[in-house]
Amino acid sequence: MTTPRRTAIIAGNWKMHYGPKEAASFTWEILPELGKLVRSSPHILSILCPPSISLTAVREVLDADPSPRLELGAQNMHFEDKGAFTGEIAPLMVRELCSTVILGHSERRAYFHESDELVNKKMLAALYHGLRPIVCVGENEQQHETGETEQVIRRQVHLSLANITASGNQARRVVIAYEPIWAIGTGKAATVEGAGSVIAFIRQQYSTMYGEEAASAIRILYGGSVTSANIAEFMAHPDIDGALVGGASLKPDFVEIVRKTIEVIL
Numbered sequence: 001m002t003t004p005r006r007t008a009i010i011a012g013n014w015k016m017h018y019g020p021k022e023a024a025s026f027t028w029e030i031l032p033e034l035g036k037l038v039r040s041s042p043h044i045l046s047i048l049c050p051p052s053i054s055l056t057a058v059r060e061v062l063d064a065d066p067s068p069r070l071e072l073g074a075q076n077m078h079f080e081d082k083g084a085f086t087g088e089i090a091p092l093m094v095r096e097l098c099s100t101v102i103l104g105h106s107e108r109r110a111y112f113h114e115s116d117e118l119v120n121k122k123m124l125a126a127l128y129h130g131l132r133p134i135v136c137v138g139e140n141e142q143q144h145e146t147g148e149t150e151q152v153i154r155r156q157v158h159l160s161l162a163n164i165t166a167s168g169n170q171a172r173r174v175v176i177a178y179e180p181i182w183a184i185g186t187g188k189a190a191t192v193e194g195a196g197s198v199i200a201f202i203r204q205q206y207s208t209m210y211g212e213e214a215a216s217a218i219r220i221l222y223g224g225s226v227t228s229a230n231i232a233e234f235m236a237h238p239d240i241d242g243a244l245v246g247g248a249s250l251k252p253d254f255v256e257i258v259r260k261t262i263e264v265i266l
């Protein structure tokens with residue numbers, strides 16, 4: 001008997017696009033179709049991740065016509081509960097509006113110097129406050145070309161995802177996004193086999209940390225130039241549980257990505 005498929009996640013990372021007004025009007029634009037799609041399948045979860053200043057505006061739109069399995073996520077947060085951290089947002093602030101938070105995106109790591117240790121603190125704070133962290137890992141082009149991918153990924157997984165408490169469901173709630181940096185925003189997606197084998201490797205690493213049961217429960221997404229034209233191939237791979245979508249999540253193509261995902265997982 002084959003194991004049942006894990007619920008797929010299609011998350012849209014809007015990055016620094018769409019202030020409150022544009023975010024609300026784009027959400028209104030995609031909501032009727034997106035809402036219908038997520039209601040049509042219990043095996044899909046879709047998460048919109050606008051900039052933090054637009055979270056309230058998108059929350060209001062989603063609340064006007066609530067759909068199960070259509071959720072809101074932040075793109076980053078601080079690990080402290082509160083305090084003198086100008087410009088930051090705290091886990092409980094995120095929790096008021098969101099189910100999810102993206103952490104350790106390669107742009108945060110590269111431009112804002114986020115280390116694995118910092119990502120780990122944020123991830124533990126997210127779990128503690130009942131949020132679902134989507135922790136991003138991925139190698140850069142040079143590491144990819146010199147065959148260092150597994151080494152880089154192993155280090156990121158072991159450090160960014162360390163110290164999750166063994167009790168409760170925390171180790172099963174984590175979502176990991178494998179995003180090779182050379183594939184982000186370049187239109188040059190990884191091959192399905194390439195992404196699938198790194199994702200299988202991530203799952204194996206996670207299993208050495210938290211056991212086989214947790215490793216087989218967690219969702220591991222692929223990210224990097226995902227569009228409605230390539231999502232079906234990625235979703236056909238049994239190790240790939242969904243996608244973290246950047247550029248294409250800013251357009252109605254995002255709805256098509258969700259539609260094609262449902263077609264494959266049905």
Ligand code: PGA
Binds near residue numbers: 246
């Ligand atoms: P992209 O971005 O889909 O535009 O390549 C993915 C990401 O950075 O999450």
